[in-house]
Amino acid sequence: MTGHDHDHHHHDHDHSELSETELRVRALETILTEKGYVDPAALDLLIETYETKVGPRNGARVVARAWSDPAFRARLLEDATPAIGELGYAGRQGEHIVAVENTPRLHNMVVCTLCSCYPWPVLGLPPVWYKSAPFRSKAVKDPRGVLADFGFAVPDSTEIRVWDSTAEIRYFVLPMRPAGTEGWSEQRLADLVTRDSMIGTGLPKQPHEVA
Amino acid sequence: MEGAHDMGGVAWSGPVLPEPDEPVFHAEWERRAFAITLAMGMPGGWNIDMSRFARENRPPEEYLSKSYYEIWLAGLEQLMLERGLVTADEIEAGKPLHPAKPVARTLSSDGVAAMLHRGGPTQREVRSPALFAVGDRVRTKMIHPPTHTRLPRYVRGHVGVVELLHGVHVFPDSNALGQENPQWLYTVIFDGRELWGPDGDASVKTSVDAWESYLEPA
Numbered sequence: 001m002t003g004h005d006h007d008h009h010h011h012d013h014d015h016s017e018l019s020e021t022e023l024r025v026r027a028l029e030t031i032l033t034e035k036g037y038v039d040p041a042a043l044d045l046l047i048e049t050y051e052t053k054v055g056p057r058n059g060a061r062v063v064a065r066a067w068s069d070p071a072f073r074a075r076l077l078e079d080a081t082p083a084i085g086e087l088g089y090a091g092r093q094g095e096h097i098v099a100v101e102n103t104p105r106l107h108n109m110v111v112c113t114l115c116s117c118y119p120w121p122v123l124g125l126p127p128v129w130y131k132s133a134p135f136r137s138k139a140v141k142d143p144r145g146v147l148a149d150f151g152f153a154v155p156d157s158t159e160i161r162v163w164d165s166t167a168e169i170r171y172f173v174l175p176m177r178p179a180g181t182e183g184w185s186e187q188r189l190a191d192l193v194t195r196d197s198m199i200g201t202g203l204p205k206q207p208h209e210v211a
Numbered sequence: 212m213e214g215a216h217d218m219g220g221v222a223w224s225g226p227v228l229p230e231p232d233e234p235v236f237h238a239e240w241e242r243r244a245f246a247i248t249l250a251m252g253m254p255g256g257w258n259i260d261m262s263r264f265a266r267e268n269r270p271p272e273e274y275l276s277k278s279y280y281e282i283w284l285a286g287l288e289q290l291m292l293e294r295g296l297v298t299a300d301e302i303e304a305g306k307p308l309h310p311a312k313p314v315a316r317t318l319s320s321d322g323v324a325a326m327l328h329r330g331g332p333t334q335r336e337v338r339s340p341a342l343f344a345v346g347d348r349v350r351t352k353m354i355h356p357p358t359h360t361r362l363p364r365y366v367r368g369h370v371g372v373v374e375l376l377h378g379v380h381v382f383p384d385s386n387a388l389g390q391e392n393p394q395w396l397y398t399v400i401f402d403g404r405e406l407w408g409p410d411g412d413a414s415v416k417t418s419v420d421a422w423e424s425y426l427e428p429a
Contacts, residue, residue: 021281025240027305028288029247031297035311037254041320043246049327050245051235092330096377113219113363115263116279125245127233131279134224140365140417141220141407149227160415164219166361167396167420168259168333169377196229 055124058089060193062122064186067177077101094121094170101174107154108173109200111139112165119170140164150201173200180207212357215271219365241280248287254314257290259331260387264359265289333381335393342423347373349399350429359387362425370429371401382422395423
């Protein structure tokens with residue numbers, strides 16, 4: 001499940017070294033194309049969309065807007081789907097989005113224990129660790145242990161709230177704005193927002209990290 | 212079903228291993244497997260719960276040893292084989308051997324943006340009042356269906372509190388079998404000690420999203 005060994009040969013493949021899986025996917029695409037079920041140009045566009053257009057930069061812009069604009073923040077926490085739509089982000093795997101806000105007393109973390117549900121329009125496709133057995137099993141029972149795996153901790157007095165995405169509601173975390181960013185533009189603020197801070201397995205960068 | 216996919220709280224996992232600067236895909240075949248899976252949804256006509264069941268409904272040793280996109284691929288092959296869109300001898304031969312089956316629609320590159328923007332909303336019209344309100348104590352039912360369900364094992368039989376109402380949504384257990392049967396959907400929150408006993412972390416609260424028929428008053 002963890003995307004291990006079979007993925008480590010892609011940088012030097014030539015046709016004689018194609019793995020069984022590579023050959024199977026290539027053959028399947030040929031069958032589906034020749035039968036007229038798929039259009040290779042559509043496949044290319046799907047890949048390009050998720051490699052270059054839909055990713056955590058989208059979510060970072062949403063968070064930066066919420067940090068800068070109290071009325072937007074209120075709309076985001078009230079009903080995130082239309083609020084996110086104001087920035088042009090919507091659709092597949094983000095049809096029903098809920099934004100949850102971190103505070104000094106509450107730290108949110110998002111998981112999908114049953115598969116890999118993740119808010120694509122704002123975060124893109126999930127990383128391998130998010131889909132892996134260690135995260136899916138541990139997040140709901142020992143989220144502090146998960147945070148330790150990511151190299152940080154929240155105070156014992158802070159409640160941890162884990163959202164298991166078992167339905168088509170997609171959760172994403174509004175992290176706390178770092179101190180020392182007063183007067184920053186939305187664009188500068190967005191540079192502080194990491195993907196992991198919007199899943200709840202990380203924190204935003206500090207101002208000196210993006211100087 | 213009681214599959215290896217239902218991972219919440221199981222004890223056999225090691226540390227979470229984040230990958231610095233992780234790429235979106237790790238190999239060209241992952242790109243193609245991802246794209247053909249999304250594109251085949253249109254001619255295939257299956258829904259998201261049918262896709263999930265096709266991925267999770269396999270022996271634990273297979274589910275746990277395959278990588279993520281290998282499972283997607285296995286699920287896609289299963290769905291296509293069931294519908295006769297491809298045949299086992301074609302997959303074996305790696306080329307088409309039989310005429311294509313007529314399909315209602317396919318995805319053209321012109322249609323990609325609209326298909327992604329539309330997504331697959333699961334919210335449906337409200338036809339009956341919600342049985343539960345925010346703050347109600349509810350117990351999740353102890354069910355073990357052999358078919359698809361989205362009630363994870365680790366919350367079954369436990370008492371939680373209704374925290375959010377999400378309206379009426381397509382019910383996955385029946386949707387995987389072709390019937391939407393929409394129901395009220397709730398976020399139900401559980402204390403760490405309720406789920407994990409005295410060793411549970413009292414400073415942790417965990418929620419699932421649960422359809423009305425998963426719940427009874429507590």
